[in-house]
Amino acid sequence: MNPFKYGQVVQDKDFCQRPDLIKRLSEVITKGQNVYVQGERRIGKTSLICECVRQLKKHRLIYIDLLEVKETDDFIKRIISAIVSMEQKGGMVERILKKLAHIRPTISFDPLTGMPTIGFDETIAFSQDSIHGVLDLIYSYHTKQRSIVVVFDEFQDILNLKDAKEILAVLRSKVQFHSDVSYIFSGSVRNKMVEIFTYPDSPFYKSATSLDVGPLDQDNFRAFLKKKFNKGKREIAPEVWEKIFEISAHVPGDIQQFCDALWDITSEKEHITLEHLPKALESIFAHEFKGYETTLKIISGQQLKVLTGLARMGGKAPTSAKFAKGLGGIATSSIQKAIERLMDLKIVFYFEDEYRFTNPFFRAWLLYKNL
Template sequence: MNPFKYGQIVQDKDFCQRPALIKRLSDVIEKGQNVYIQGERRIGKTSLICECVRQLKKHRLIYIDLLEVKTSDDFIKRIIAAIVSMEQKSGMVEQIFKKLAHIHPTISFDPMTGMPTIGFDGSIPFSQDSIHGILDLIYSYHSKQRSIVVVFDEFQDILNLKNSKEVLAVFRSKVQFHSDVSYLFSGSVCNKMVGIFSDPDSPFFKSATSLSVGPLDKDNFQKFLSKKFTLGKRTVVQEVWDRIFEICSDVPGDIQQFCDALWDISTKQEQITIEHIPMALETIFAHEFKGYETTLKIISGQQLQVLTGLARMGGKAPTSAEFSRGLGGIAVSSIKKSIERLINLKVVFYIEEEYRFTNPFFRAWLLFKSL
């Protein structure tokens, strides 16, 4: 069976250890401090948090995903759903239903799996009381014997709420009294996260220490992945590893996806060499090309030119005269506008002084198609 995992949280044996980060995060959690965790997409933020809490053993995790949250009602419901999910595991759903009677929760069961789904009648209007009430409910699960760790993942999406500043202010005013509970705020859109925690005008200014998640140590991660190939009676030459890490800019989720494709196109006893790389890429393209084409349909001809320029010439100096010449002399101001649009569409992002493709395989596809 293909041993590579991507697009999901990895823990335990599937988690390539990051001792220094786990140690730092454990210390923060044990002290009940708050921390904001940032790093690029698929770098391993959520897995790090889950693995860390798993290793701590004594803590319970309340995990709230704020991805694409749009209203304060949805925000509160997601927190409640996270508490219910934690209580489902310990069979205490009835108790939580009693505590939440005022907002009329409903329960239904999936006919196939028998798993319960929680809903709420009507909406929960935003007020200081409703946010404080829900945070007090969270706090009621905390005890000296069994601490809780509260995780708000994709926290930057709280800025989608129309009244985000007010929600953040009310939220912060309560969190600061839960001084023995560790709140973890994780997010991938770095400038937004920095804005929430480092802008003096933000209610969360200096309210949490920061922790950056970068790539895994290359040697360790390569060993971790090699072992999986070896168990499946395959070997991988060093040149291939170097190429994979380069194509994927060291991002673990993309590297695992690449390994997954290499596994699928190889057989037992085979040595994987540089010739396998195009074949592996083609299998990835076959899965993803519809998404690439959708992007091409919604961008202008000039934006496509800039995008392919970034694929060919890299994203370190797209406003240089040389880059402009490489695109047949497109004005620098037009290049800037195109890049802005590509960032808004989340096709590229800015990191470490360069514009990079959010999906490295899209870049490889553009080069492969010579668009």
């Protein structure tokens, strides 16, 4: 069976240890402090947080995912669902139903998996005013013996809400009041997280310490992955590792996806060499090309030119004369505009003095297609 996992939270044996980050986060949690965790997509933030709480054993996690949240009503429902999900793990779903009786929730169990899903009375729409209530409900679970850890994941998406500022203010006041509960705010869109936590006019200004999650230590991660290949009786040539990390832009989730593809195209006792890489990439492209093509449909010819330029020449100096010349002499102001659009579309992002592809395999595909 393919041992590589990506596109999901990894924990326990599937989690390659990151002792320094786990140690720092554990300290924050056990002291009941608040922290905002930032790092790129698929770098391992959610896994780090879940694994850390798992290792702490005496803490319980309330995990609220705010990815693409757009309405206040939905925001509140996600918090309630997170509480239900925690109760389910403790086998106490009835208890939560009692506590929430006034909003008439219904719980149904998926016949296949037994997982509960919560249904809400359609006539009830939650507004800002309900935030106090649901956060107090969370707090009612907090005891000295079993501390609660509240995680708001993809927290930057709270800015999508129309009344974001007011909601942030209410949230902040509650978080401050629950001084012995650790709140973790995790986010992958750096500039928005910075806006929330470091702008003086933001309600969350100076409300939490920060924790940066970068790539995994390369030697550690490589040993972790190598073991998986070896268990499946596959050997990897040393120079292949360098390439895997480079093509995947050192992003753990993408590295695991690449290993997954390499595994799939090889069999037991095979020695994996550089020659296997194109085939592994092709198998990734075969899964993903529809998404790539959709992306191409929504950008202009000029933007595509700049994008392929970034793929070929890298994103360190796209407004330099050299880069413009490489594109056949496009005005630098047009390049800048195209890049802004590509960033809005989240096709590229800017980090550490460089424009980078959100999906490194998309970059590889552009080069492969010679677009």
